[in-house]
Amino acid sequence: MDPLSLLVGAGIAVSGFLAGRFGTRRRAGERPEQVEPLCTCGHGLAYHDRESQDCHGLVKTAVKFDKVYGAVGYEMRPCTCRRYVGPMPLETFYAPEITD
Ligand SMILES: [Zn+2]
Ligand SMILES: [Zn+2]
Incomplete structure (x- = not known):
């Protein structure tokens, strides 16, 4: 495997990880409005x-x-x-x- 494809692979992994993190954070931010006391x-x-x-x-x-x-x-x-x-x-x- 050449270094370039390794970098691309790492980039995809990192962006996927970040997307997951931000996605979770956004969902968590929406919840309090929907939760009824x-x-x-x-x-x-x-x-x-x-x-x-x-x-x-x-x-x-x-x-x-x-x-x-x-x-x-x-x-x-x-x-x-x-x-x-x-x-x-x-x-x-x-x-x-x-x-x-
Ligand atoms: Zn009651
Ligand atoms: Zn009751």
Whole structure:
């Protein structure tokens, strides 16, 4: 193999590596906009009642079990969460009531 083709090969490897790095970084930068702040129950703030704080979401609950395979049957059950404890999304902050 001549030195030139070795260099070209190395160049392709490096550019591929860089493209992979930048690609990963770009994807990582996009993610925070799509990720919705979630409560520990797995539901977002929108699922929680603003006054009572009760969660209106559904939770996949195992209802059928197999000795070998474990849970084999699931049912959607109402979430038992009673208060949103996840991070507060900034846009959901609303002006406090004026009690004057
Ligand atoms: Zn919750
Ligand atoms: Zn919930």
